[in-house]
Amino acid sequence: MDPATERVLPISGTDVESARARIGDSLRRTPILRTELDTVNGPVDVVFKLEYTQVGGCFKPRGSLNAVRHAHDAGRLDDAGILVASGGNAAIGAAWAARIAGTTCTVVVPETAPQVKVDSLLALGARVHQVGDRYQVAADAAAEMADSSGALALHAYDQPDIVAGAGTIALELAEDVDGPLTTVVCVGGGGLLGGLAAAMRPGDRVVGVEPVGSSCLHQSIAAGRPVAVDLDSVAADSLGATRIGDLCWSTIADRAVDSVVVSDDDLIAARRHLWTQHRIVVEHGTAAAVAAVATGAVSPEPDSTLCVVLCGANTRLDL
Secondary structure, three states: OOHHHHOOOOOOHHHHHHHHHHHOOOOOOOOEEEEEEOOOOOOEEEEEEOHHHOHHHEOOHHHHHHHHHHHHHOOOOOOOOEEEEOOOHHHHHHHHHHHHHOOOEEEEEOOOOOHHHHHHHHHOOOEEEEOOOOHHHHHHHHHHHHHHHOOEEEOOOOOHHHHHHHOHHHHHHHHHOOOOEEEEEEOOOOHHHHHHHHOOOOOOEEEEEEEHHHOHHHHHHHHOOOOOOOOOOOOOOOOOOOOOOHHHHHHHOOOOEEEEEEOHHHHHHHHHHHHHHHOOOOOHHHHHHHHHHHOOOOOOOOOOEEEEEOOEOOOOOOO
């Protein structure tokens, strides 16, 4: 781990509990579905966490609302509202948080952001700016806007309140599913992975899944430090971070977290299978977690329940 990353404090279970208290009952407690998933090794029992049924169609409002309420309580939220850069889903989460908290939201998304996500943002009343061809360009533009406007800047995945809010999913899973869990989740910048890892209990395991062409976590683990990567995946619109977040990297350092990669063909097949067999529609990025189980890259372990977080469904039905 490089010296800069060593200074970043990991997210703790206490942080996640505090996030749940701030969020309260303002967001949905998303359900689970116990079912079987067809895999290369035959049917496997799984628990799907249906997080795509959250307001906004993804997990992101959890972290955003936690951050906005924490800032309000600390006197850091004013009439300038909040501002975030995102490939789409984090912006939707911020827009929902702003609506719930009664403040304004400005978002900066890449020009490549799916129109379905842009339409959702506009419908929520957010001010939308489309800048650049990838997340980092939009993020740089958002940083300049925040400096000039005085808005509260939210990060899509590398901010303590954002990561802790995402971790509240793990608290719900622990209450709904008995025994140790093996939780499988897709990875973009690592906010969701870091939050789930922070809330792990003894015996739990978390597996982060990425497409080969968008694998900042996997490549960073191989290098022993966070590294920048190039993007070449059909899932890059939602898993488009070019570097794993420092908070995620710090939080997973001493925890039972594994990393696997899947091909675009595998995640496309998994996405289609979810629809044909379960009538569930998710984004390409979300389907990466399903593909890891379907291909046998992640297998059930004795005395552990296999859980797959279906974290986002902001996609076009005709795809």
